[in-house]
Amino acid sequence: MALSDLSTADLAQLESQLFSEFDALAATGLSLDLTRGKPSPEQLDLSERLLSLPGEGDHMAGGTDVRNYGGGAGLPELRSIFAELLGVDVDRVIAQDNASLSIMYDLLTFAMLFGTPDSLRPWKDEPQLRWLCPVPGYDRHFGITEALGIEMVPVPLGPTGPDMDEVERLVAEDPSIKGMWCVPIFSNPTGAVYDDHTVSRLARMATAAPDFRVIWDNAYVVHTLTNDFPKVPDVDTIAAEAGYPNRFLQVCSTSKITFAGAGVSFLSSSRANLDWYLGHTGIRSIGPNKVNQLAHARFFGDADGVRSHMLRHRESVAPKFEAADAALTRRLGGYGVASWMMPEGGYFIDLEVVDGTATETVRLAKELGVALTPAGSAYPYGNDPDDRHIRLAPTLPPLVEVEAAMDVVGLCVLLAACRAAG
Known part of the structure; x- marks a missing residue:
């Protein structure tokens, strides 16, 4: 029965039962972590062969000695693999060091200091700077814009992309809005996939x-939870046809494909944008880690090698998402106090609870030894105005711990909802 349909006496009885279970779980000394979307040791082991690559004596790629300086754009062999995965020409992709987050930070920092190829002046000299942030969204994106002093403007994110009526209204009338974060495929944390209509309107x-x-943060472009990989639109071509060839800056990395701490990142964009970016990175660096890039090229072989590797990831990750869904359904089904969408890829579940109870749910879970991402983290400045969203990350713990942790989360959601209703 829905919680809202319970009588006062039944609600009090349910709350008492939940408290008894809460106290019993508190005595067990749980210590479980669902805070961040990290690969599990089992997933990392899938790439163990990388540690022996490229191997002694294997250091030449396309006439380049990868042990030496230079090659700021990265190895063509690896770039061609990810160009195919991103659906772009290889000359529109560059390969850099670990973490696409570093590229994104550089992109905005360079724009702040020097402006872009289309800027009249450096962004730091503008009277006001604003940035669109689809919500719920990625907290590390918001951390970059906040650190650089760019005002963040939330726009609602639905299952097929951001509210484009609102986006188009804002960008058409406000020249201080310089850009927008987007995770177009298996968005963090909702799992949303932008449809063709949304992509076309953005371009x-x-x-x-x-x-x-x-x-255009394509962090999860090959991170499927099914046997199928999503279609990747060629946003650069669509935007160029509309007269905006430099609009999109697409990034991705191998961070959740091979080793999260020792991967390769990629930037795909127009030639003008890439020349601009490399012009600045060529001053701060004499080239990326080409030895690691060659190791990855040898490890994957080709784009199908990446896809095959990611299907092995799916075998590890998908059962955890299924277990999370089952545990939440057992606890919360029928009460009408929470909703969530099971994604077809990515690393997260966005749990929506009764308004005003997300912070309390996270606090209760912490008392039971289950660490969750702080409520509000999926919003700029950590401010979810409805205190409704909780990001769940089921990939890191073993399956049995995922089941236990999600059961605790469900208990805490229901307990917080009872308190709010009382």
Whole structure:
């Protein structure tokens, strides 16, 4: 029965039962972590062969000695693999060091200090800077814009992308809005996949700022939870046809494909944007880690090698998402106090609870030894105005711990909802 249909006496009885179970679990001394989307040791082991690559004596790639300086754009062999995965030409992709987050930070920092190829002046000299942030979204994105002093403007994110009516209205009338974060495939944390109509509108919309940029974070482009891989739209071509060839800055990495702490990142964009980026990185660096890039090229072989590798990841990750869904359903089904969408890829589940109870749910879970990402982290400045969203990350713990942790989460959601209803 829905919680809202319970009588006062039944609600009090349910709350008492939940408290008894809460106290019993508190005595067990749980210590479980669902805070961040990390690969499990089992997933990392899938790439163990990388530690022996490229191997002694294997250091030449396309006439380049990878042990030496240079090659700022990265190895063509590896770039061609990820160009195919991203659906772009190889000359529109560069390979860098570990973490696409570093590329994204550089992109905005360079724009702040020097402006973009389409800017009239450095962004730091603008009277005001604003940035669109689809919500719920990725907290590390928001950390970059906040650190650089760029005002963040939330826009709602639905199952097929952001509210484009609102996006188009904002960018058409406000030249201080310089860009937008987007995770177009298996969005963090909702699992949303932008549909073709949304992509087309983002590429073709008129903006008051001539140097408007979309940072297109394709972090989960091959992270399927099914046997199928998503279609990847060629956003650069669509935008160029509309007269905005420099709009998109697409990034991805191998961080959740091979070793999260020792991967390769990629930037795909127009030639003008890539030349601009490499012009600045060429000053701060004499080239990326090409030995690691060659190791990855040898490890994957080709784009199908990446896809095959990711299907092995799926075998490890998908059962955890299924277990999370089953545990939450057992605890919360029928009460009408929570909702969540099971994604077809990515690393997260976005749990929506009764308004005003997300923070309390996280606090209760912590008392039971289950660490969750702070409520509000999926919003700019950590401020979820409805205190409704909780990001769950089931990939790191073993399956049995996922089941236990999600059961605790469900208990805490229901207990917090009872308190709010009382």
